[in-house]
Amino acid sequence: MDLVGRKAQLGSLRGILSEAGSRGAAVLVRGAPGIGKTSLLAATGALAESLGFRVLRAVGVEAESDLPFGGLHQLLRPLGPAQTEGSAPHRLVLAAALGHAEAEVPDVFMVGLAVLDLIADVAATAPVLILTDDIQWLDDATVSVLAFMARRVGSEPVVMVGAARDGYRSRLTPDEVTTVPLEPLSDDDAAALLADRAPGLRPAARRRLLAAAAGNPLALTELSRTLGKAADPDETRLPLTERLERAFTDRLATLPAGTRTILRVAALDNGSTLTEIFAAARFLAGDAVGIAELEPALRAGLVSVDGIELRFGHPLMRSAIQQTMPTAERQAAHGALASVLDDHPDRHARHRAAATSAADETVAQALEDVALRAARRGAVAEAVTSLEHAAALSGDAARRTERLLRAADYAVELGRPESVNRLLDHAQSTTLSARQHATAVWLRGSFDEGLGGHPGSVVSLTALAESVAADDRALALRILWSAAQLCFWSEPGPEARHRVLNAVEGMALDDLDPWRLAICAYAAPVERGAFVLNGIQDMTPNDGDDGRAYRMLSTATLLAGGFDAARAFAASGSIGLRAQGRLGLLARTAGAQAWSDIVVGDLGAAISATEEARRLARETTQTMMYALMTAIGAKLAALRGDVDDALRLAEEAEEIGLPAGARPVLAIALIARGTAALAAGRFEEALDHFRRVHDPADPAFQIALRLTAVGDLVDAAMHCGRAESVVPIVAELEDIAAVTPAPVLHAELRLARALLSDDDAAEALFEAALGADLAAWPLIRARTHLAFGEWLRRRRRSVESRDHLRVARDMLDALGAIPWGDKARRELRAAGETSRRRDPDARDQLTPHELQIVQLAAEGLTNREIGRQLYLSHRTVSSHLHRIFPKLGVVSRTELRMVVGDLR
Structure with missing residues (x-):
């Protein structure tokens, strides 16, 4: 019969399926156990x-939740060889993830792109529906x-429908997934379902059962089989899930011994083939x-057989069986499974470990090997689980600690502070060596850029690095890098900064070592600015093989004020990071490129880089990086004249950054507010914002980022007649300029000098500023x-002013700094010359995502190549271009190149 009480939900899913030709979707069905999620998914599939x-x-099956990519195996199995065939480079990664090839998977996102490409190819011939049940156990x-x-199927003929129990924490935001909640059935629907499932019940029994089931479809079905017990006063006080599990175990007790043995083995098996289940049951029972022994369970509807696989009628049956098994019986069943899985080393190791209660170094080592294989395949969470279990079975205390520390390191990579702290608590319950303690x-301070630590974190981290430098320089550098980054995100004071410098300079590293350059730039961007900028002159970005090193160099150069060089290093670093699928580091590299693009003035490139960095920071759960990129987005919006967006983004960034004291977030958000006020002509407000950026007592003070807000500070002061208020700040910055060759600071100061000087010197200073490179x-x-x-013009030299104002208008229009281009027009009109209005260009007509695709297409990349760059399917790229061409009035990529070329 039709699904009872689920007409509205099925209708919603029907509507989503009907629109798959024009747009894809992701849907999450939520509800309690037995509420009908599986039935709704089955109906949707039909x-x-x-x-x-x-x-x-x-x-998802609870017993299989530690098998890396086990769910993906199920999903792609019907595609056969096609799942790993093809010329796409990422297909090798997918083959490695599924265990069909030997290759290292640097990041699970590479597997995601390979699967997305594969599904998009399948969807080219027919729309695809992906159904995933019990996601909480995948x-x-x-x-x-x-x-x-799910974040990328919007342009594909692909619909994803998953089901999870209430309480499951989805990784998708509400704007990325449509949630379909399943509530208990209404009284009328529950009565109708019960009448169908148990038509012979007497009225009194029906009333008791309807009350006990509380609208849960599974309860209506199962409790009707044990009505007397379900209606017992003591029994009805139990939670419904527990009552259902007892109903299943009551049915289990009525089965023959051989059948119970099979079901107990199957309940613990992290596979589902009848061959291995029967083999392990024979080993266990002797x-x-x-199949004859399984038949009673089949007749009772407890399980079903699909080809060679056994499936439980409901996940609660599996958990009920597991809970009724005594420890010795459970371990014996795991041992039996291990005995028949010699050809599956990872599963063998896991069952062998589950059968072991005492310390066993051999088993622990086998589990550690499982963890390392999982990590190489990109399954880092499974590596954490295996290492933690290995630590529990370690016979040697030192090995136990090392395994816990490695598991914690992996958990940091996953962004799971609660797991890190739990693992480290276990590790620190015994005496640690100096290296282990460090x-x-x-690791405890590895989240939120280390801002959760105490004010002395920089000093304590530096001391830790110094304590292990002689024995483990690689570890010492990683710790010192954390201390240096904390110098960027907070303000530890000059003594702490010098302590970091002394430590890195005492490690006898090569002058051009990226670690040394980056640590110096983060700890002392002014004092070591010359060292960093001189060092990078001897380093030429190449094909970006070492993405991490170039990411470090790009931000180091940025902090030293060399934004033009920072752009080159960021672009080079992105190549390697994209190829490796390391989207977490790519978010940071794109962020460095975005800020550099903004400071330099390439706003077209900044739009794309900012959007990508912000999106990837959110996707990789880097909260402070997301806040920083949101602040950078606010600055970009202000430069483009989108004042309301600028203020909204600045507020969002500050809501995240202020509680944590994240100075770069607060600094750039405040710079964005000042720029927005300048754009709107609110000069007093702008001045107040920019003065705060240069005030050491303000939480938005950041010693490197303030160097980019000098010209704006003086501009605001001049327009509201308060030049004297900024003279001390500029004088201090002149002293800083004597220490560092930071190009951005010197360029900004040349403009500031001209603006602040008296009439006798101003003209020469303006000419000197424009005469510089x-x-x-x-x-x-x-x-x-x-x-x-x-x-x-204000000195009545209108004719002379026009040449400069025309250049300014044309340049600012080309850069996309709309309020300043409009200001140049107003000044020209006041000087006696009219200007046509600025024509909208691609930056105004396209979304940031579309603009990024256009820029890559204009460089000659194919749709597949663009997809690999942006981690989209080639079909999505094609769909975007199909919509973009009419927006821009072009019909070919040749014309597209001309449009994009006009932005440069």
Whole structure:
């Protein structure tokens, strides 16, 4: 019969399926155990097949949740060899993840892209429905892939429908997934279902059962089989889930001994093939066991057989059976399974470990090997679980601690502070070596950029690094890098900064070592600015093989004020990080590129980089990086004249950054507010914002980022007649400029000097500012022309002012700094010359995501190549371009190149 009481939910899913030709979707069905999630998914699958969909299915099983990519195996199995065939480089990664090839998977996101490409190819011939039941028990690697795909199927003929129990914490935000909650059935629907399932019940029994089941469809079915017990006063006080489990175990007790043995083995098996279940049951029982012994369970509806696989009628049956097994019986069953899995080393090791209660170094080592294999395949969460179990079985205390520390290190990579703290608590319950202690302390502070630590964290981290430098320099550098990064995110004071410098300079590293350059830049961007900038002159970005090193160099150069070089290092680093699927580091590298693009003035590139960095920071759960990129987005919006967006983004960034004291977030958000006020002509407000950026007592003070807000500070002061209020700040910055060659600071100060000088010296200073090499600083050059033209016009030298104002207008229009281009027009009109209005360009007509695709397409990349760059399917890229061409009025990529070329 039709699903009772689920007409509305099935209707919603029907609507989503009907729109799959124009857009994909991700749906999460939520509800209590037995509420009908599985039935709704089954009905959705049947409906989809009738509409011509290709349906792929996976079901989470608690016993299989530690098998890396186990759910993905289920999902892709119907595709056969196609799942790992093809020329795409990422297909090798998918083959490695599924165990079909030997290759290292640097990040699970590479697997996600390979699966997305594969599903997109399948969807080219028929729309695809992906059904995943009991997501809460799918392995973590599979869930990561599914979340990756769910964020990207909007342009694909692909619908993803998953089901999870109430309380499951989805990795998707509400705007990324449609949630379909399943509530208990209404009284009328519950009565109708019960009448169908148990038509012969007497009225009194029906009333008791309806009350006991509370609208739960599974309870209506199962409790009707044990009505007397279910209606017992003591029994009805139990939670419904526990009553259902007891109902299942009561039914289990009525089965023959051989049948119970099979079901107990199956309940613990992290596989589901009849062959291995029967073999393990024979080993356990010592008797012949086969399909005949399984038959009673089949007749009772407890299990079903699909080909060679055994399936429980409901997950509660499996958990009920597990809970009734005494420890000795459970361990014996695990041992029996291990005995028949010699050809599956990872599963063999896990069952062998589950059969072991005492310390056993051999088993512990086998589990550690399982963990390392899982990590190489990109299944980091499963590596954590295996290492923790290995530690519990370790016979040697030192090995136990090392395994816990390694598990904690992996948990840091996953972004799970609660797991890290739990693992480290266990590790620190015994005496640690100096190196182990240093590792533990360092790992505890690895979240939220280390801002959760105490004010002395920089000093304590540096001391830790110094304590292990002689024995483990690699570890010492990692710890010192954390201390240096904390110098960026907080303000530890000059003594702490010098302590970091002394430590890194005492390690006898090569002058061009990326670690040394980056640590120096983060700890002392002014004092070591010359060292960093001189060092990078001898380093040429190449093909970006070492993405991490180039990411470090890009941010080091940025903090030293060399934003033009920072862009080159960021672009080079992105190549390697994209190829490796290391989206967490890519978010940071794209962030460095975005801020550099903004400071330099390449706002077209900044739009794309900012959007990508912000999206990836959120996807990789880097909270402070997301806040920082949101602040950078606010600055970009202000430069583009989107004042309301700028203020909204600045507020969002501050809500995250202020409680943590994240100075870069607060600094850039405040700079964005000042820029927005400048754009709107609110000069007093702008001045107040920019003065705070330069106030050491303000939580938004950041010694490197303030160097980018000098010209704006003076500009605001001049326009509201308060030049004297900023003279001391500029004088201090002049002293800083004597220490560091930071190009951005010197370029900004040349403009500030001209603005602040008296009339006798101003003209020469403006000319000196424009005479400097500003090829790498188009925004500062344009702003200088604008300021000079404005100065000339106000001194009634209108004819001379026009040349500068025209240059400023044209440059600012080309850069996309709309409020300043409009200001140049107003100044030109006041000088007696009219200007046509700025024509909208691609930056105004396209979303940031579309603009990024256009820029790559204009470089000559194919759809597949663009997809690999942006971690999208080639079909999604094609769909975007199909919508983009009409927006821009072009019909070919040749014309597209011309449009994008006009932005440069």
